[in-house]
Amino acid sequence: LYGQGARWRTTGGSLGTNYGRASAILRAAIPVAAPTWRLGLEVGGGTTWGTAPLQRSWFLGGAHTLRGYPASSALGSSFARGRLELARTFEIVTLSTFTDVGWAGLRSEFSGDDLLYGVGLGGSVLDGLIRLDLSHGLNGPAKQFRIDLNLDALL
Secondary structure (H helix, E strand, C coil): CEEEEEEEECCCCCEEEEEEEEEEEEEEEEEEECCCEEEEEEEEEEEEEECCCHHHCEEECECCCECCCCCCCEEECEEEEEEEEEEEECCCEEEEEEEEEEEEECHHHCCHHHCEEEEEEEEEECCCCEEEEEEEECCCCCCCEEEEEEECCCC
């Protein structure tokens, strides 16, 4: 869970507006065929109240939020995202297949037609200490084939 409240000042030194924002992310790793197969799930969402500066928008894209898209492919005052991953674990290596979905924008303009989807394959060493993902965005103008290398990426 994450929450933030602030008063934003304009560059002229006069007082701006108050804003607040909150988000929640839920992650679960569920054994499917113990001990070698597991299902990873992640869902999250967040919103902003008031008028926040652009740098306090929610940004989706990249290895940590929406694989298959570059950073900041989707941004706005609200977001929703999810991940699903099926992984096969070995002694020190894990191989997985995954899909990500995400949206960011104005809360009042949410539409399922605007969701961005990505799919891919991943591999990690030492239970996620080092992770390599090959992903591809499936829709939208910013979709890409991406290779991401991360340290400490458990899901």
